[in-house]
Amino acid sequence: MLYIVATPIGNLEDISMRALRILGEVDLVLCEDTRNTKKLLDHYDIDTKTMSYHQHSGEGKVKEVIELLRQGKDLALVSDAGTPGISDPGGKLVARVFEEFGDKIQIESVPGPSAVTAALSISGVPTDKFVFMGFPPHKKGRYTFLKKIFESEYPVVVYESKHRIVKFLEELKSMKEDMKVIDDDKIKKKKMNLESIVVCRELSKMHETTYRGDLDNIIDKITASPDDQKGEFVVIIS
Numbered sequence: 001m002l003y004i005v006a007t008p009i010g011n012l013e014d015i016s017m018r019a020l021r022i023l024g025e026v027d028l029v030l031c032e033d034t035r036n037t038k039k040l041l042d043h044y045d046i047d048t049k050t051m052s053y054h055q056h057s058g059e060g061k062v063k064e065v066i067e068l069l070r071q072g073k074d075l076a077l078v079s080d081a082g083t084p085g086i087s088d089p090g091g092k093l094v095a096r097v098f099e100e101f102g103d104k105i106q107i108e109s110v111p112g113p114s115a116v117t118a119a120l121s122i123s124g125v126p127t128d129k130f131v132f133m134g135f136p137p138h139k140k141g142r143y144t145f146l147k148k149i150f151e152s153e154y155p156v157v158v159y160e161s162k163h164r165i166v167k168f169l170e171e172l173k174s175m176k177e178d179m180k181v182i183d184d185d186k187i188k189k190k191k192m193n194l195e196s197i198v199v200c201r202e203l204s205k206m207h208e209t210t211y212r213g214d215l216d217n218i219i220d221k222i223t224a225s226p227d228d229q230k231g232e233f234v235v236i237i238s
């Protein structure tokens with residue numbers, strides 16, 4: 001059995017009872033960063049052994065995991081925060097395990113928090129349909145990524161780090177200005193779209209902050225204080 005276990009995105013209390021039971025029962029917990037996961041396990045007095053499985057884990061590590069499953073071990077995969085596979089390396093392992101064993105190994109989800117759903121839940125934007133675009137690419141494909149946001153019929157959710165949040169918001173702003181010269185009718189629509197932005201910082205943590213409204217105001221608020229540029233961010237463009 002391979003369990004894909006969601007863990008908190010900040011507040012250690014945000015974990016299900018089932019997740020705690022399974023983390024205590026499995027033979028091994030595969031973690032993005034064993035030090036991070038140890039803090040969670042120690043907090044709940046869980047002494048299951050851990051093994052690292054992260055973005056840079058090569059084929060050797062995948063084979064090791066496959067061998068453990070072949071021996072009949074029960075494994076749990078967790079990431080540093082939230083739901084494994086959502087903009088982190090979990091998905092790759094699930095694909096490889098399925099490729100290797102097909103239906104012979106059961107892959108079960110233990111659902112819980114994810115920054116995308118937490119942000120949407122407090123955004124106030126219509127959420128019956130949305131587009132999740134994860135992290136913007138750093139260089140190649142960045143312009144296309146931004147363009148797709150403008151073209152989306154549905155609210156778009158983007159993940160961003162503290163290092164790039166201001167750059168990303170400023171690029172949205174300049175794209176908005178570029179759009180003005182394209183097509184008058186479209187502009188009105190696009191402009192309205194971009195007036196409705198929600199930025200969630202440090203969800204479920206001590207310094208949780210939500211910035212809403214006009215893009216210029218949000219940029220002003222975030223750039224006004226270095227503290228507002230700290231932490232993890234989700235941006236919703238509606």
Ligand code: SAM
Nearest residue numbers: 009010082083086114115159160202203232233
């Ligand atoms: N698997 C995670 C999930 O389910 O949300 C996402 C992992 S991804 C590597 C990390 C990104 O998620 C961060 O850069 C940030 O954009 C977002 N994120 C994670 N925790 C967050 C939090 N507490 N507040 C705001 N954004 C968060």
